[in-house]
């Protein structure tokens with residue numbers, strides 16, 4: 241112990257807003273943009289940021305991370321998490337301050353980063369290995385393992401630009417984790433890919449961590465962070481708010497989430513709105529069957545999740561994700577996956593409703609993330625737009641377990657038992 245893997249001092253990164261993002265930045269940066277599509281996710285994000293404004297994505301960050309530490313990076317959308325990882329992996333230059341990274345660094349950043357689209361999967365593995373400073377023989381020795389892990393054998397000689405995003409992520413993760421980096425930086429990727437691959441990736445990260453490597457891991461999934469990391473760093477608006485054992489950092493994050501839900505949703509700047517400039521989501525509430533809108537609903541009773549918007553855009557689709565108190569997703573309700581019971585009601589006004597016949601949740605505290613989608617773009621999105629408590633109730637004549645039960649959902653069910 242005692243060797244410093246990462247040290248930063250007075251680190252800051254600012255962006256000029258309103259300028260075209262093309263024409264500056266590195267090759268990799270522009271590849272990320274290409275990979276993300278032409279939506280200009282961050283460029284025209286908020287109306288209030290006029291051209292010429294400076295935005296500090298990261299501010300005065302002084303950190304020391306020892307070799308072998310496994311650190312979870314937590315924070316709202318736009319807090320600066322990806323920016324920090326990009327600086328540490330030398331994809332972007334800091335505006336002020338410095339960052340020292342000692343050791344071979346493998347990075348898995350946003351989808352598509354790190355690959356050359358015109359090169360094949362095979363060529364990219366060698367290219368990445370070379371960037372990590374490995375000799376060809378070393379890369380060759382790990383090659384089969386990487387390909388097997390990524391499950392892309394058949395596409396090895398296909399240019400990466402023809403890969404699906406799932407395939408790119410699988411390969412990128414395999415490369416980052418298998419080329420024996422001393423420092424592994426992983427940004428939110430586990431959200432992509434199927435459940436089996438997510439499990440496999442987590443297992444691999446655990447292995448890397450247990451082998452005494454340094455890991456910095458960004459995730460909104462607090463349960464995973466808690467399981468994987470010892471130390472948690474909470475960023476808010478580019479600054480460190482908490483740097484503590486991971487459980488403490490998570491608690492601190494949950495408190496900031498609750499505070500954010502208390503402010504006027506239209507005022508929040510941590511939104512996900514790719515391509516649409518105005519804030520749309522005004523208020524999100526869960527209403528019980530009596531029409532009251534206490535933040536408390538009873539398990540097993542009908543409930544309506546209502547999203548009030550500033551204007552009703554034509555053909556908006558809405559996705560609601562319910563998370564438990566640890567941020568673990570419990571259920572997704574998506575209007576895009578339609579059913580005959582769904583209606584488009586011209587009388588409804590600027591409001592979207594999703595009715596649940598009998599709320600199948602165990603007692604506890606939950607939050608709802610909301611995304612509004614147009615045909616081709618995300619119109620507005622907010623994490624933790626609403627918090628609510630579920631009280632014990634009765635689902636199909638059976639009381640819900642009081643507390644201490646494992647899991648988050650109740651299923652209606654029937655037993656057959658011997659006499």
Ligand SMILES: Nc1ncnc2c1ncn2[C@@H]1O[C@H](COP(=O)(O)OP(=O)(O)OP(=O)(O)O)[C@@H](O)[C@H]1O
Pocket residue numbers: 255256257261282283285295296297315316317318319320321322323324
């Ligand atoms: N190339 C860029 N040009 C302009 N602004 C940018 C650029 N990259 C990032 N930003 C801004 O910097 C801030 C921090 O962004 P960053 O991507 O680091 O956040 P994050 O914590 O990773 O968020 P998320 O959880 O949504 O991934 C945001 O306000 C973002 O809009």
Ligand SMILES: [Mg+2]
Pocket residue numbers: 321322323427428
């Ligand atoms: Mg990010």
